[in-house]
Amino acid sequence: MVFENKNSHWIDAYTRKFEESFKSINLLDNKKEYWRFASPLIWHDKLPIKKFQETRSSQSLKFDVTKYSFLRFNDGILDTETLKKFINENKNIEICSFKDIFLKKDHWSSLKFSKAQLKAEKSYERPLALFNGFNAGDGVFIKFKKGVKKNLHIIYEGKNEKNNCIRNLFDLEENSEIKVFEHFYGNSKYNIVSELFAADNSKLEHCKIINQDISNSVIYHFFGNCKKNSKIKTVNFSFSDNPVRNETNLYLEGTNCETTVASMGFGKKETSICDNTVFISHQEESCKSRQIIKNALKNGAKAIFQGKIFVDSKAQKTDGYQMSNGLILSDDCEFLVKPELEIYADDVVCSHGSISGTLNEDHLFYLRSRGIPLIEAQKKLIQAFYSEILDEVSEDNIVYYIQNQISEMITL
């Protein structure tokens, strides 16, 4: 329960609560269930900072400006010019930067703020999401009104060598259809919390790309509450040489929701950790959830997948699916997997599986027997490995961009 003091801003009470909760957690405790494979300190401690190097990849993802609205974060702060432009172009969308919310006594987000996160915290602690709760410097809060269709591209560019805590909130009203593409590159360390409130019949396609030139760690918590008939898809791409943790928590609170969580990671250095921790909670009947995780690893890189499907006793006719695959390209790599099903209803279909292996020698030989050189054949097979994830992305330019990234990564 959060109480407000009449003399303080309504967010302050949450901030205090987050700070108290965070301080009660021992980050050194390596027995915490969801931090057994990688300590939170990996994302919380200061890592060595490398100099920012602009690469071809960070420049080459372009969106059709007639189809997409654009927002940019520079060093963790929402760029006011892109915000003003967004406001001018989108009269049917309410948008506000997180830091400006402190200037407003009343704001629509007060009814939603932290609700999705606090619900998720009840199942297990997310210390770094709590840390974000009292350290967030900026973010973007957006309400997409009923029936709105919008494509949004958000860039996070960092050169400041700091830990950027950013807090976003996406509120999708009934029948809205939204695409959000988030793209990270630069030097900074990120701790991001995004909350999603998806009303009845709303649709979200959320795609996140963490580039290989990110020279620091990223932890991204995505907390979502999904109402009746909503369709939520979140697709993550990580090419970073540094630790990335995507923690996705979706509560399916209305009947007939459909969710897909798809993640691909390509680790090519021993400093690379790609952690996907996913918690899907089926609270109502006839909902469908899919988790598809694919990691290709070489040169000592590590990947982690912890995926849980929880089915409440009310959630009959649940259809839950979870599959993780590791493509191990050198012997010194690790793919650590912990799939979980917790089911309290008796009329459900839930399955999980995990398969890891190397490139199929017969496939390689077939391609090479037609004249395709080894490296090209490997590229084709690695792209094929990821194809199920790419199939989830509706934008062709993102698919081409990712395919090019994969090609670059293989030759590095």
Add this chain to the structure above:
Amino acid sequence: MFEIKDLHVNISEVEKKIISGINLKINPGEVHAIMGPNGSGKSTLSYTLSGKEGYEIEKGDIELDGESILDDEPDERAAKGIFLAFQYPIEIPGVGNLSFIRTALNSQRKFNGKDELNPAEFLKILREKADFLNVDMEMLKRPLNVGFSGGEKKRNEILQMALLEPRFCILDETDSGLDVDAMKQVSKGVNFLRSENRSFLIITHYQRLLNYIKPDFVHIMAKGKIIKTGGPELALEVENQGYTHLLN
């Protein structure tokens, strides 16, 4: 000219000798058939010629136009003109058939110092060959061999052969899993590709394929060796009497 000289091959994984001294000379334009009972080493021979890993050459040589290809990787052998039509063409989910064939063709052109084909040029050539071989263009848009029927897979192999225009083609039990109509179609494609510059090595269990693709020479292989060589009548002899009398 393609020549196999006193070839001895072990399979590294099981440390077992499979081929024990094969000699075979195939001139341009010739069609040679190899027949033999199960386990005689026919498929091992086809994989060895095309350079698959795990087939250790203990002794002997394989030459193309007088030059050894033993040190060449499978893709280099392919680019030099050796083509293996697989007994069981591999299904590769996620690899588009069209993209695969175009990459293969352009890789070989690059290797041979020719300009790569742009998508329009490639599609023009592909359509011509696909039409002739009765290959549905829709089928080619699917992932490589995934969900193809046995006949579709084999026609896809012949289509690749037609596009890549190899000099030496190995057909490893191309007739397996085909009904009579599919076998006729595949044979039509092979016969279309016969030319004075292109030679074939056809590996088969049965004489029936050789009714449609007439060989110049038939070799019987057993226990890793060629034990008898003759004309097309040798295949008929096997059909009528089996292998037993030849093995004794």
